[in-house]
Amino acid sequence: MTALPQATDKRLGLVIDLDTCVGCQACVTACKGWNDAGIGLSDQNPYGVDPSGTFLNRVHSYQVSVPEGPAQVVTFPRSCLHCDNAPCVTVCPTGASYKRAEDGIVLVNEDACIGCGLCAWACPYGARELDTAQGVMKKCTLCVDRIYNDHLPEEDREPACVRTCPTNARHFGDFADPESKVSRLVADRGGYDLMPGMGTQPTNKYLPPRAKGPGNASPLAPLLDVQATGIAGWLDRMLGKI
Amino acid sequence: MHPAPSVILFSTLSGLGFGFLGFLGWGALAPAGWAAFFLWGLGYGLAVAGLMASTFHLGNPRNALKAFSQWRTSWLSREAWASVVTLSLLAPVALSGIFGLGLPRLVGQAGGALALLTVFTTAMIYTQIKAVPRWHHWLTPVMFLSFAVAGGATLSGRPWAPLALLAVGAVLLAVWRVGDGAFGKAAQTLGTATGLDAMGVPSVLDPAHTAGNYLKREMIFVVGRKHAAKLRRIALGLASVLPALILLLPLGVWGIALAAVLHLAGALAARWLFFAEAEHVVGLYYGARG
Numbered sequence: 102m103t104a105l106p107q108a109t110d111k112r113l114g115l116v117i118d119l120d121t122c123v124g125c126q127a128c129v130t131a132c133k134g135w136n137d138a139g140i141g142l143s144d145q146n147p148y149g150v151d152p153s154g155t156f157l158n159r160v161h162s163y164q165v166s167v168p169e170g171p172a173q174v175v176t177f178p179r180s181c182l183h184c185d186n187a188p189c190v191t192v193c194p195t196g197a198s199y200k201r202a203e204d205g206i207v208l209v210n211e212d213a214c215i216g217c218g219l220c221a222w223a224c225p226y227g228a229r230e231l232d233t234a235q236g237v238m239k240k241c242t243l244c245v246d247r248i249y250n251d252h253l254p255e256e257d258r259e260p261a262c263v264r265t266c267p268t269n270a271r272h273f274g275d276f277a278d279p280e281s282k283v284s285r286l287v288a289d290r291g292g293y294d295l296m297p298g299m300g301t302q303p304t305n306k307y308l309p310p311r312a313k314g315p316g317n318a319s320p321l322a323p324l325l326d327v328q329a330t331g332i333a334g335w336l337d338r339m340l341g342k343i
Numbered sequence: 344m345h346p347a348p349s350v351i352l353f354s355t356l357s358g359l360g361f362g363f364l365g366f367l368g369w370g371a372l373a374p375a376g377w378a379a380f381f382l383w384g385l386g387y388g389l390a391v392a393g394l395m396a397s398t399f400h401l402g403n404p405r406n407a408l409k410a411f412s413q414w415r416t417s418w419l420s421r422e423a424w425a426s427v428v429t430l431s432l433l434a435p436v437a438l439s440g441i442f443g444l445g446l447p448r449l450v451g452q453a454g455g456a457l458a459l460l461t462v463f464t465t466a467m468i469y470t471q472i473k474a475v476p477r478w479h480h481w482l483t484p485v486m487f488l489s490f491a492v493a494g495g496a497t498l499s500g501r502p503w504a505p506l507a508l509l510a511v512g513a514v515l516l517a518v519w520r521v522g523d524g525a526f527g528k529a530a531q532t533l534g535t536a537t538g539l540d541a542m543g544v545p546s547v548l549d550p551a552h553t554a555g556n557y558l559k560r561e562m563i564f565v566v567g568r569k570h571a572a573k574l575r576r577i578a579l580g581l582a583s584v585l586p587a588l589i590l591l592l593p594l595g596v597w598g599i600a601l602a603a604v605l606h607l608a609g610a611l612a613a614r615w616l617f618f619a620e621a622e623h624v625v626g627l628y629y630g631a632r633g
Contacts, residue, residue: 103413103416151554152554153555153556155556156556159552161551163533163545163546163547164545164547165539165544165546166543166544166545166546168543173543174548175537175539175545177539179628188473192418192419192471192472193413193416193419194410194417194419195410195413195420196409196412196413197406197409212406214402214403215402215404215407215409216404217400217401217410219468222472222562222623223473223474224474225473225474225536226625226628227562227625230558231561233402233557235403236401236402236403237402237403293538294538295538296624297535299474299531309541309542310539
């Protein structure tokens, strides 16, 4: 049944730090690489004039006009948020779309998917993309085939995007545990939900960029205030008086 | 939203078909012999053609039978059940009409009520989607049901059919008026979509990908919106005003046929707009308002 579980034992998900993300797209590539080898993520005309493909993770970049100081650039990774109240699950007519009671991961059983696309319509975040070659829906699996995989070294038992991130902007953990790394990050840094008004109750949280601005002047600033001496100093003083 | 021909044909044809089957089942029109064969055939033809069209929207139709499994949560699954139960329940009623078997009217009336319930479930597939604010309103099922009732009343030659057609026009005007403000009312912006409104006003600097993808093709449809005002007048005239006027003329069966064809054309235009004008909140991430 595509009814949502009342509660899940664990609430596995990601914290994405918008302060440290540099938009290098390594998570996009790592995700594509791992999942293409696993569930398959097809591309259409990848080396042609109008390339298109299925991705589970996309990195946008935005310019934010702030009240004071120059505009700031924020790079913004977007993928499935594994919502507690996932609208993509309940709309599914076949039961292919489901949320696991044990760890809260939202998955697609491709053997039951009819490719109607209704779950992608129901998702406010654009987290689901239909694979046009396979005709079934694709979404982030939280690398369920890595995180429980005893054949991998322990440090690799986390989602490919987290494992690869060179700036540690992505963190994986259990939000049901208040002492977990992700829970503490959210508490310390003010982690928030995307589009809370949609009522989806996302598991994944985003950490806001830290405040930057005129207050953080360069440590080299005092050195820039060079006082002229000698003839140049005399000229400076004389010209200043005219 | 992408106005896929398969989905537009599905919802308009099956809506008209189930509307007409509802009237036939209810006994508003009680044809016999060959007349019954052709009229029931028309109702079944429209409904089944619509349902067939919907399968062209599926990426993986092999699993279509599994769509009956999730009726407890999914409106699409409920729609599958409602349509199959309606068509099965009305089949003996149709045969009874054709061969004069005298089946109790109660069966037909139950089937007639289920036909309208089927149209309601179709509408709820769209109404339930909160991420498309224009659809997420009680006027959506009202519109689908008004089309089914007016179409069915027209085809079955009810004297009040012109009024039902004019009611469709009134509902369309209300749908457009409310729909135009729906996205604003949902109060979702790039700021809420990214949470960056806490720090300032965000705008798109660089797209996440330079070429198209499923999301942009399916949910961020922008072609043709500039003709929306013209299409609305066409839809209103064809679906409501013109067929209502034609039914008032003493044209007999030909008048009904002409009115029904015009009404269907108008319904197709209105349904095209229903998709093309609907904006999905995911468009915000791409700097589009849908």
